[in-house]
Every structure is written in C-alpha cells, then in structure tokens.
Amino acid sequence: MQKSLHIDPNKCTGCLQCEMACSYENYGAFNISKSRIKVFNFESAGRKVPYTCTQCAEAWCLHACPVDAIRIDAATGAKVVFENTCVGCKVCTIACPFGTINYVADSGKVQKCDLCGGQPACAEACPTGAITYVESDWTGLGKMRQWAEKTDTQPRA
C-alpha cells in the first residue's frame, strides 16, 4: 500500500511547525528557509496553504535529470534526490510544473521532499491535521465523508 501526503489548507493555521520539522529532519536545525514544505500566506484572503512535492507517478523531474540522480524509493514511491550523483544542473527545477524541487546554493545540489523514508516529519508535527500521510488511493476519503454526511436521506421507518 502506497501512502501520500495529503494537505487540507482549511485546517492550516500557519504555525510553521511543519517547516521546522522538515528542516530539522534534513539539516539537524530549525531552519525554515531550508524546508521542503512551504506554507504560503494569502493575507487578504485569510488563507494559509502548505505546499510540497506530490510525488508524481510520471515524475518530470526524474525524467529530465541527465545523470539519473532522482530515483524512486521502492518502499514509499517517493522520488528521491541522490546528492552524490546530482550535478546541480537545475534542469529538474525547470521540468517540475509545481516548483517543488529547488536548488540549494549552500550544497550546490537540488532538494525535494523524500517523504522522510515513510514517516514524514511535517505530518507528524502538524498540530491541526492539515498535513496527513494517508493511503494514496483514498486521499479524497475524508472529503467524501464530509459531503456524504450532508446528503439528505430520509430516516427509515
């Protein structure tokens, strides 16, 4: 069973615990500038939206990489950057339609979400359930349930 990060922006308060957890997991420090998940604040609309790699099945970044530095983690399905192979050409950052793979000047390599090997730190740290790690085939289950609840059915006799 494959799992995906599932994001419900309506539950996000913008606390950035996810960004701190991500940076700690990957860099050993609380450094939101290094986070692979970003929370965007749409001020005048009053909306906060966490955003990160969705792990495309046909990953543009992976196909674009000229040195095969992006590979699939068989256990999680995550598209993972192998830093030792990456040459920092940034072609993947152009290929990705969503902007979720980015160059890191400090290392001269790119970085992206790798699902933390199957235990995403962001989902673990989120206090409101805005970020969850759920079965890929059923990311819509919660939303379906909400709408199902609103369905007007007459009580049975």
Added chain:
Amino acid sequence: MAWNKKILRVNLSKGTCASEPLNMQWAQQYLGQRGLATKYLVAETDPKVDPLSPENKMIMTTGPLTGTMASTGGRYSVVTKGPLTGAIACSNSGGHFGAELKMAGWDMIIFEGKSPKPVYLWIENDKAELRDASHLWGTTTWHTEETIKAAHQDPQIRIASIGRAGENGVLYACVVNDLHRAAGRSGVGAVMGSKNLKAVAVRGTVGVGNIRDFKAFLQATKAAKKVLADNAVTGQGLPKFGTQVLMNVINEVGALPTRNANDVQFEGARKISAEAMHEKRPGDGKSNLVTNAACFGCTIACGRVSQVDKNHWSVVNSPKYWGATGGLEYENAWSLGAANGVDDLDALTVANMICNEDGMDPISFGATVGAIMELYQMGVLKKEQIGIESPFGSAQALIEMAHMTAEGRGFGKEIALGSARLTKKYGHPELSMSVKGQEFPAYDPRGIQGMGLTYATSNRGACHLRSYTVASEILGVPVKTDPLVTDGKADLVKAFQDATAAFDSSGTCIFTTFAWTLGDLAPQLDAACEGGWTLEKLAEVGERIWNMERQYNLAAGLTAKDDDLPKRLKTEPAKSGPAKGLVSGIDKMKPEYYKSRGWSAEGVPTKDTLARLGL
C-alpha cells in the same frame, strides 16, 4: 545553549552596526528576552533619562526558545524606558519577526543614539546595515512592509516597523510586525520614532541549531504541546473564539469596564463578542471572522483574521480595508467598544485595523477616547475642539479619532498624549483610567479584585499581562479564587508576576499558561539550554527580574504613591452584577503585597530581599 550568544549593537548616531558576544553570565541569571534585555538596559542607561532622547536605548530581544519547535516559540520583546509611563517598558509580540531574527543568528539588537535622518536596519544573517528610509517616513506599517519586501525582491523578509503614530510621538505608539502583530504597550513605538528608526527588516537562513540536547528537546516540546492540545482553554476555547471568548464571561461577572468605567456591565457586550464574530451579519451575509491564525510555532492559534462588510460606512470608500486582516482580540474589542459604549462590531474591527496600520496601542487609544467622551458628556470638551460630536456610543467619533490620531492632525495631537495627560490638561485628572500614566485594560478591579492589585503594582503601568489573575479568579486556573474578595490576592499576584516574568524571558507566549505552569516550561528550557533549568530556578529568575524592574522604576523617580488606582475604582461602587456595591480593596491589598514581596512599607525592596536574589 539555544542562545546564539550574539548581540547586534546599532549606534544610530554614528550609523554603525557591530557584533558582540552575549553576556552568558547574565543569561544564567536573567534567561533571555524580557529579563536579559532589561538587565542590559539597567546596566547601560540612566533610569532618569528622557525616554524620547537619544540617551535612551531600545532593545529588540528574543528568548532562548524563540525560533524553535517549542509551541509558541516565536516571541520577541521591545525593552526600553517608556514615554507614556516614565517606567520600564517591555512589550512582547508574536508573529514571525522574532523567529526570523533568531534564525539570522542574533539574540538581540541594542539601538542607541538617534539617526540624523530616517533609516531602516537591514539584516541578512550576519550582515547588518542601516539604509535610507526617507521614502518610507510618513507612511504606514503596511506600506512600509510592502515597500521593503519589493525593494529587496524577497517576500520572505520579516519586518517590524512603526507607522505614523510612532513618527508623530503618539505616546502609546507600538512597533508592528507582520502587519498585525504588535509590541503594543507603553509607547515603545514612540521611542523607535524618536530615534528616526522606521523599520527593522530581517532575513535569516542560518537557523537555530545549537540546542543542548535535540532528542530531549523534541520529547519535551512534544509533551508540552499535548498539554496545550488537551486543555479546554488552549485546545478548544482559544482556537475557536480567540481571547474574545472572554467578552460575555467578563460581562456576566460584572467586571467589564464600560463608558470610562462608569459601569461594569455593557448592554452591547453580546454584539461585540466572539459569538457575534462567528454570526452572519445582515449586510453581506458573511461573518466578521474569516479564520483563526497562529503566530510562529504556535499550536494554539488564537489569532483572529477578520473581514468587514465592504459596504460598512467606515470603509465604503477605502478598499484597503476590504481584505482579510488581523481581527479583534478581547482587549481591543473592549477598549474600542465597551470602554466607549460602542457596539458596532465592524466599526471596532476597522478602528483596530487603523491601530495596526499606523501602529497605535488600541488599549490606550480606546481608553483615552472613553475619557474624551466623558469630558464631552460633561461639556468640558466641545464638538468644535474635537472636530466631531463625541457622545458615548458614537462609532463615527471613534473611527474619526483613530484617523486623526494616527495621522497626527487636529485634536488627534491631544489624543496622542494618552488619557492621563489629556484629562489633566482639561482639569479632570480623576477621569483617566490609568496607573502610572498607562490605561488599564478590560477587567474592572471592582469585580475582579486581584486585577486591581495587578494594575497598581505592574512595573510597566496598568496591564493585564504582568499577572493575569483572571485565570485564577474567573477561570479557576490553576486554582479557583473568589474574585470579589481581597484575601490571598497579594500572594496570588506575586506568584503570577514572577511566573510571567520567567515566561516572558523564555521566547514562549504567556497564553500557554492557561495550560502550562513553570513545571511545563522547565524541561523544554533545560533540554535547550545549558545551566540546569528547573522550576525552582525559573521561579527565582522571575522574582529577580521583577525586583530588578522595580529597582529601575524607583531609580527613575517612581514611588509607592504611583502604585495606586484611579479614584473612581476606590470610591464609586459597581452599579450592577455580582460585584454590585463593591469598590476596589487596593488600599488593603497593597501593604500585604509589599510584605509578601519582602519590600518596605514604602514599596522598596529590602536589603535582605535584594541579597537573596543576588541583586
């Protein structure tokens, strides 16, 4: 560790920025933020200094937990001598600015002198420089943030700035960060303005990595977050209703100061309450509240994001107020609303926006309007002087006064003085609902006796955030006490004051204390910092800070006479509610408090007390 061990010293007169090591010996005695910055101020300035002169210093300071995964670990404070009170001023703010400063590698910034021309401080990690702000002078905090981010082509910069109120020397001007979070009280924004410092803009990409024991820290912060989530106030009440959850509660217990504290209950309370913010309004069918929001690292998320009806008379021609932005917290809904008898929720929201936009403390501003409305009712002030008919309950007068004060025009220049100076000027100093020149907030000391002692003895002038005994007297946290009696309140206030001083020095938010005690804070600090941070050590640090602030105020010229309440609260009994017939028992509580503190009958810490605390 957790401290960056690095201070940025900015001499505005000379235009220099220099790095220096943090005094780690002091960090062990005063922890950080409020305590540590006050220690620096005490060590470096004359307490008798004119607050608005170049000789005063202003310190922006983080705590050891700022910028970490500790819940609410995003706080910073502005510490200086306050122009409204002539006492120590220490204003605390959330948002994201404090964490960014910490992540840039600094613990605090000490500003000294006065710049010859308007400048802003630009910090990018270890680089810091002063830049010209002539083009920003005369503009709002909102415009300033937008302009600086655009100029640096970086939307991720975090900014703390002053609006026109700070430039114009409004004595209760604040420093606003992230558009609608503020170091709100005691006029710290006026000090910033007096130094020709428009803004501090920070981009920090270094991060906070020097945690003493990361594993223990993550365990401790996780456990503490669970305490917050499981608590009814921090887990449910505050996220859903914000601090506004209190409006109907405090009105019911007869402790909502109304129309300049002439009454203790407001007939319009429900209309300006948290519940009303959730209701659909008739105009556009939408609710005032859009959503709740968190400051950096906060797992409570009490912040309000509101949007007013575009067709409301106060904004119909001002599209800049149409979007969602920071909404009403309880204190502001009270000060702009009940304190003036105004019950128009959208009008209060707009007045609050103006306060954010131009950087004014809504508590002092609103309470000053209340005093003006009473002077108007008495016929002492006339429409011709103020510029508008100003009876109690007039939302139009409230909004117009907010504009004129923010912009520094007409009668706004007098409103800018605060209620103590203004009422004195017009011959009625007894009408100022203030202590040490600072207006008291949303709890009437006749109905909540402990808050009277809290106000009277607060080191920064009347304030609820120095010992929030409402928690005990009304909400029963950590133990229920009777709000109508004075017995036991001296010890209660002392305990709250000391614990609060420790929390304010840690980098976390005081709102955690609805669920946390020092016992919950200690393991988080201890995992982050060297030095063996126990509950006992924190309590002692808190008491040390309180006495240091007291010493500063005494040296500044304040005396026991300044630890007093407005005459009205001592002589005019509450007219309704559970406290009907009661006045404040401050005269009974004060000597008990001095004794509990180990101070003389004149309110001076004894030699033994100072020696015990290592002062």
